[in-house]
Amino acid sequence: MSAATGRPYPVEMVCRWFGVARSTYYAWLKGGRRGGRKRGPKTPVNDEELVVQIREVIRSSPFHGEGYRKIRARLGLRVSGKRVLRLMRENGLLAPVRRVHAHGPRAHDGKIQSERPNRLWGTDATRFYTEEDGWCWFFGAIDHHVEDIVGWHVAKVGDRFAAAEPVRMGVRREFGTSGRDVARGLLLRHDHGPQYTSRNFRQEMAFYGIQLSPAFVGEPEGNGIIERFMRTLKEQCLYVHRFRDLEHAREVIGRFIELYNSAWILQRHGYRTPAQVRSDFLRKEVA
Structure with missing residues (x-):
């Protein structure tokens, strides 16, 4: 200045x-x-x-x-x-x-997804141990879009009747009833286990109008959505609890599935929970 x-x-x-x-x-x-x-x-x-x-x-x-x-x-x-x-x-x-173990090139990456709920479900089973009842079975059914568990079942015997129970539960939950052709247009992805290839299982799915969609032989990742859930179930629940008996396991697993559907966050859905994904979809459908 x-x-x-x-x-x-x-x-x-x-x-x-x-x-x-x-x-x-x-x-x-x-x-x-x-x-x-x-x-x-x-x-x-x-x-x-x-x-x-x-x-x-x-x-x-x-x-x-x-x-x-x-x-x-x-x-x-x-x-x-x-x-x-x-x-x-x-x-x-x-x-x-x-750790990821290499098994050679995959024929499929397992990312079979649907653009809307109740068009494609996946189902699978795994075993777990209880102190009084020994080895038992868990069966689950998951929606490939929402990635929520629509039905589940635990049983001592992992037969075709136990395998159908989570699908029955899902049909009642999502379609309001378990009548003939109520779920027509729904595809069900599964592996080639004897429970899913049995005549009784196939007949019951046909009654609901569900079309079966087997995964590729020797390629379990073709049913990747439910496979990923099973891994989560084991890591977050089955491997961290000691189950007294089947009834105790049913109680603990039931609580976990409620928690999974309401609080597990999904990266592909913008880190929303399955419950939020389904709620947001229904809101858009009504609007």
């Missing part, structure tokens, strides 16, 4: 006096005054605070071993996945990585 005139000195004169190019001055004027801070929205929490919140999400989540993407979704904060991954790695919060 000139003491004589009270006006600022010309930029050209000031730059020449200090030996600074005018382009340098204008660059400083445009961005340098911010002290070199990065552009974009400010981070809502620092790393230390974010680690505390990550630990709380892990502690309060009804599921264990969730990856950093799901933890980030449960945080509900505007933070990058890379940052969450870094902090979880640095603080020993990452779940152990599941």
Whole structure:
């Protein structure tokens, strides 16, 4: 500022006096005054605070071993996945990585999905152990779009009648009754187990109007949606509980399935739960 005139000195004169190019001055004027801070929205929490919140999400989540993407979704904060991954790695919060065993090239990647509910279901079975009743069976049926369990059943004997029970439950739940042709247009994906290839099972499915869709022989991933659920059921429930008997298992598994349908989050559906996916679809159908 000139003491004589009270006006600022010309930029050209000031730059020449200090030996600074005018382009340098204008660059400083445009961005340098911010002290070199990065552009974009400010981070809502620092790393230390974010680690505390990550630990709380892990502690309060009804599921264990969730990856950093799901933890980030449960945080509900505007933070990058890379940052969450870094902090979880640095603080020993990452779940152990599941080993993938190579079995040669697959004929199918298992991602058979439907664009709307109740067009394609998958069904499968697995065994679990109880202290008093020995080995028992779990049968489940899942919707390939919503990825919720529409029906399930536990039994001591894993025969064709037990295999049909989760489908019966799903038909009653989704179609309101179990009458003839009530589920016409629905496809049912299954493997080649004797329960599903039996005459009784095929006849009952035909009664409901359900068309059977067997997975490829030797390619269980062709029924990948239910296979993925079975893996989750084992890791989150069957492997972490000691079941006294079949009735105790039925109670625990029933609670888990309610929790899965209402709280498990699905990456392909924008980290929504199965219940939210079905509810959002029905809302759009009514609108």
